[in-house]
Amino acid sequence: MKKKVHVVGAVIENEQGEYLCALRSPTMSLPNYWEFPGGKIEKGETKEEALIREIQEELGCTIEVYEQVEDTTYEYEQVIVRLETFKSRIISGNIHKTEHAEIRWVAPEQLNTLRWAPADIPAIECLMK
Numbered sequence: 755m756k757k758k759v760h761v762v763g764a765v766i767e768n769e770q771g772e773y774l775c776a777l778r779s780p781t782m783s784l785p786n787y788w789e790f791p792g793g794k795i796e797k798g799e800t801k802e803e804a805l806i807r808e809i810q811e812e813l814g815c816t817i818e819v820y821e822q823v824e825d826t827t828y829e830y831e832q833v834i835v836r837l838e839t840f841k842s843r844i845i846s847g848n849i850h851k852t853e854h855a856e857i858r859w860v861a862p863e864q865l866n867t868l869r870w871a872p873a874d875i876p877a878i879e880c881l882m883k
């Protein structure tokens with residue numbers, strides 16, 4: 755049976771209405787695909803707690819989490835990913851890239867110019883509406 759992972763992703767919006775997009779590095783799984791920063795929910799954590807922790811770890815800043823964007827399950831070759839994305843904003847700290855190859859602010863209408871992880875496509879479609 756394939757492993758199942760439950761992942762939260764932050765759709766971080768700035769003052770210009772752009773979204774923060776992160777490029778997975780060549781050494782990560784799903785290399786060179788764009789994603790929303792985030793990661794797996796750990797035991798005993800709420801989705802919001804997991805997202806705040808992951809963003810602190812990956813980007814070195816603190817976010818506030820708002821409404822859900824999408825809840826999508828995608829079956830990859832090795833793993834089944836349930837990805838829940840949430841709108842959020844940075845409330846303190848500056849972005850420091852730690853594990854991603856690139857971090858970029860992208861306007862909603864430009865989102866489909868990036869090569870997104872397949873599980874992210876429904877969220878992208880929703881944000882582009």
Ligand SMILES: Nc1nc2c([nH]c(=O)n2[C@H]2C[C@H](O)[C@@H](COP(=O)(O)OP(=O)(O)OP(=O)(O)O)O2)c(=O)[nH]1
Nearest residue numbers: 761763782783789790791792793794835871873874
């Ligand atoms: N964080 C994040 N992960 C995503 C997105 N879309 C998507 O398919 N994923 C997948 C990639 C990974 O298989 C999993 C998230 O794992 P992770 O970010 O905690 O960790 P990882 O690369 O260290 O994990 P692993 O695959 O090495 O176990 O979900 C997304 O938008 N954000």
